[in-house]
Amino acid sequence: MCELLRAVLDGDEKADLRQLLDQLRANHRDQYFLKNQILQAFEDYCNNYQKPAYFSRTSALGELIHYTHEIILEKESVWFIVRPKIASQDICRLPTDLSRVESMPVEAWLNLQDRFISNKTTGLSDSPNGHEGTVATSNVLEIDVRPFYESFPTIRDPRNIGKGIEFLHRYLSSQLFANTKSGRDNVPSQQWLEAFLDILQRSEYEGTPLMINERIHSTTELSQQVKRALTFVGERPADEPYEQFRAKLQVLGFEPGWGNTAGRVRETLELLDRLIDSPDHGVLDAFISHIPLVFRIVLVAIHGWVNQEDTLGRPLTASQVVYVLNQARSLEKQLQEDIKLAGLDVVGVQPKVIVLTRLIPNSEGTKSHERLEKIHGTENAWILRVPFPEGNPNVTQNRISRFEIWPYLESFAQEAEKELLAEFKGRPNLIVGNYSDGNLVAFLLARRFKVTQCSIGHVLEKPRYLFSNLYWKDLEEQYHFSLQFTADLIGMNGADFIITSTYQEIVGTPEQWGQYESYKYFTMPDLYHVVDGIDLFSPKFNVVPPGVNERVFFPHTQSSDRDSSKTEQIKSLLFTHEDSQIMGYLDDTSKRPILALASLYPSKNLTGLVECFGQSPDLQERCNLIVVTGKVRPEEAKDSEERGEIEKFQQLIDQYNLHGKVRWLGLRFTTPDSGEVYRAIADCGGIFVHPARFEAFGLSILEAMASGLPTFATQFGGPLEIIQDGECGFHINSTDLAGMAEKLLQFISRCDQEPNYWNEISQRSIKRVHDKYTWKSHTKQLLGLAKIYGFWNYASVENREALLRYMEALFYLCYKPRAEQLLQKHMQQ
Incomplete structure (x- = not known):
């Protein structure tokens, strides 16, 4: 009560x-x-x-x-x-x-x-x-997942939500070593140890056995042989290559995977020895990070234009494509390092990362019609495109909106299964879904392959659209939320683990519900009631923020890595160059520039920033506003929302007479050029403003900060955690135009009074990104999660199977019939 x-x-x-x-x-x-x-x-x-x-x-x-x-x-x-x-x-x-x-x-x-x-x-x-x-x-149908989570371990303190792997390490170590505390045999403990042994025995790569061979039959033998192997490698020089004593270790029961030198092998075996004899979650974490269990990874990203170069992602999906491609590069690099340290390169183990997306025959000048494309800067990471095999060609031959993609996902998963088996010459070890559609496909593939599934939501549509579940019938023709929200429930509950970029993505703040929290209970009238849709205290949730591409987004003071001719070209585009896709001119280019860079959609609120600028004579007197979007003309808009924002932008410039004060660039910069855009503004002592009404995370915020640009971003969503207000950037309430203008002016005034203040914020911004938001850190955590959750779910498969069956029932009872109805509509187009 x-x-x-x-x-x-x-x-x-x-x-x-x-x-x-x-x-x-x-x-x-x-x-x-x-x-x-x-x-x-x-x-x-x-x-x-x-x-x-x-x-x-x-x-x-x-x-x-x-x-x-x-x-x-x-x-x-x-x-x-x-x-x-x-x-x-x-x-x-x-x-x-x-x-x-x-x-x-x-x-x-x-x-x-x-x-x-x-x-x-x-x-x-x-x-x-x-x-x-x-x-x-x-x-109506009642959906309740609560009974399926009751047998799972659960986090009790809300402050620890999103730290699932830390909790799971402690829990597993306590289970593994329950008998050492009780002083007598413990059946659950023996069960866990045997599951651990079984995983090591099953490790292989294209038929080559890894880790433990058939000479070790039990956990007792494992403990004995580990001690013998430790004595053996302890007598050898630490830098002796593994190949020179490989045969001796095989006789003891140990196959490749323990290390590339005697020192590394000893270190890994010592961890296992301690793991068997002593209860310590820290040792479990260290041992899991040492052993190679993941070689083949699938990243599922379906609805965007997954391309490279200047067509990367197209405006609406550029951020997700940047994320997925950078993640693929970083994963391959980390896997290569891990494989070399484990000594597996000498037996021909080679990692492979595949970004799975859809093939679009009418590719509009992109490479979306090509089946296979190597990812730049990698040795064995690829974009694999699989076509939608059914439906009206007038629909399936073209790009399909993320709101209309649902009828094709099951058949896409079936075709993708065949293609992935051919590319990998076997099963993948990990499948990572992105967005609602990608996570549903990841669920279907993971069930078929019986491998670990990771879910990354990025943005969940339900909390973005007010009352979208209550008025789903009115919105169904345009958004098909009945399919999307059902897919979300299946994807998040079916996943072995969930990655979020921020804590509040899961459970929000005291003032605002979290994105996942909004799925806890809700109704879709006359369709179903969700009595309990997700366990927020489940250890499956983990906060693992992404990084930035440090080769592209680096500090503006790093002049040795900059191309001076490119810098001048970018500055010309930003400040003076005349072009049919550039509107507006600047009367005084010496004023401090305010930069905004995003697609022109209501949620990004760029027109709100223009209105804020127009209502503040002080800002106009002291600053220029430079806005970079994909388009500047209404006739180029892809939909009514974008068209409306373009028209509103033009209207505001006239309404507030901002001619000579605003530059509006309808240009698509390549990723490297985007980095130089931020640095060019930083060279002029400028500011980056991200005025979105809500931002789930904010990759462009990290990119601007990494470039050394003082950043102002919405306080609603991920930026609340990225930016420490007043220390390495500033929070703004983008719905309060006067307050936003006042906060910008306060910063500018202080910069005028304290000449070093701009540089102080710039340096703290760079440090913040470097310390907390790197792809290397993200990738190491992701691979650690894949290993520990793979073990956890292997050992507790009976508990998870009931939940997975429930999700399958939800797919066939709720999702599939409505997807087939939508397909029939598409057939008539």
């Missing part, structure tokens, strides 16, 4: 709560209120009734309102969703006389939302008689 509500009802502020609710009923047509509306209504109430300053925050009612995220008003009841702490919600119902408070189950809340939507649709203002407040479920 919600203690915050009880405190108000039992205290002196009950009358204030009643008046606030009466105010909501009287002043608003809608009876469903979200956090921002609730906060605004409370602020208005405090002002109208001249409440003292402390009342809005420290009173019992103020505290309740601060933690209230949703309110629904019915004729006879008031419902509250109160979130007193991260990842924990209370559903409470009060009668209109506020005489008591009841704690309500999730099912009741979902039924209430269904009634609300039904009433809105039929035009009724109140609930039907006899139905208000009932708990009985509607005649």
Whole structure:
């Protein structure tokens, strides 16, 4: 039961709560209120009734309102969703006389939302008689994954959510060594040790056995032979190559994979010896990092233009393609290092990374029609393109929107299975899905191959579109959320582990729900109720942020790595060059430049930045605004959203008379040129502004910071964790235009007063990225996760199998029928 509500009802502020609710009923047509509306209504109430300053925050009612995220008003009841702490919600119902408070189950809340939507649709203002407040479920499917997680270990402290691998190391070490603590045989412990031995015995590469051979039959023999092998390698020079004593180790039961020198072999065997005899999660972590278990990796990225060079990703999907290609390069490099250290290069082990995407016959000048393309800067990393094998050629021969791609994913996975087997000459060891569609395909492939699956959501659409689940029927024709949200549930629950870029991507902040948290429970009226859609405390969640390509995005002061002619060319484009794809000119190019670089879509809020600039004469007097987008003309827009933003941009320039103060570049810079764009602005003491309304992570923010450009980014989403406000950049509320302008001006003024201040922020930005956001760190963590979760899920396969079967049922009962309906529509186009 919600203690915050009880405190108000039992205290002196009950009358204030009643008046606030009466105010909501009287002043608003809608009876469903979200956090921002609730906060605004409370602020208005405090002002109208001249409440003292402390009342809005420290009173019992103020505290309740601060933690209230949703309110629904019915004729006879008031419902509250109160979130007193991260990842924990209370559903409470009060009668209109506020005489008591009841704690309500999730099912009741979902039924209430269904009634609300039904009433809105039929035009009724109140609930039907006899139905208000009932708990009985509607005649729809209920999805509940909670029973499947009950047998899994769980994190208890919300602060440790996203640190799954740390938790799992501790848990596994305690399981492996339960018998050493009890002093007697322990069956679970023996089970885990035998599973560990089995994994080492099964290790192979194209038929070549690795790690342990048939001479070792039991965990007891393993312990004995490890000690013998340690004595043997301990007598040899540390730098002696493995090949010189390989045969002797094989007689003892050990195949290649322990190290490339006697010293490395001894180090790895010592870790295993300690792992068998002593309970220590740190040793488990170190041993797992030493042994080679992953050689072949698939990265699934379907809906974007997965290309290289100047066509990289196209504007809408450029960031995801940059991410996936950089990840592929880094994974191959790390695998090569690991294989060499393990001594496997001498037996011909070679890593291979494949980015799996779709083949697009009408490729519009890209290489999307080519089946196989080597990834630049790699030895054995490839883009493998597989066509959609069914449907209307008018649809499948062309690029398909991420909202329309769903009917083709099952057959794509079936064809991809054949292609991957041919390319790898065997099964992959790890499949990594990207976005909703890629994660569904990764689930289907991982089930077929019986290998470890990683899920990376990047952006989940459900929390991006307000009330998208409640009004899914109205949005279905355009967005097909019934398919997307079902795919998300399957992908995230089916995955062995989930990677997020930030903590708040999982569980948000005290003020805002996390992206994954939004899948905890929700209704899609007349389709299904999700009573429990994801376990946020599961150790499958891990925060592993990406890095930046340090060869491309490096500090502007690193002059030895810069091409002076390219720098001058970029500066000319930014400041003076005339071109049909460049609009606007600058009266005074000596002013401090403000740079924004993104695609022109409402979520990126570039027009909000232009309006902010237009409303601030002080900013106009002291700065120039330079905005880089993919297009500047409405007729070039791909859809109505982009067209609307282009037209709004043009209108704002005229409305605020920004001629001579704004440069608008509709150019597509290559990735290397983008790095020089940031550095060119930094050369001029400029600023980078990322004004998105919400940003799941923000790769361009890292790129700008790595280049040494002081960065201002939205406080809503990933930038809240990337940037330490006032230290290595600044948070902005991009919906508060006046506040955003004021924060920019404060920085500029301080730079004028303290000549070294700009450089201080620049250097801290560079250090922040270098210390925390590197691809090497990302890749080492990812491979460590793949190994430990592979072991965990191998040893606990019976527990996971029930959940995976449940996800398969969801696929065939909910997803596939609706995908087939969409396919029939496509056939008629």
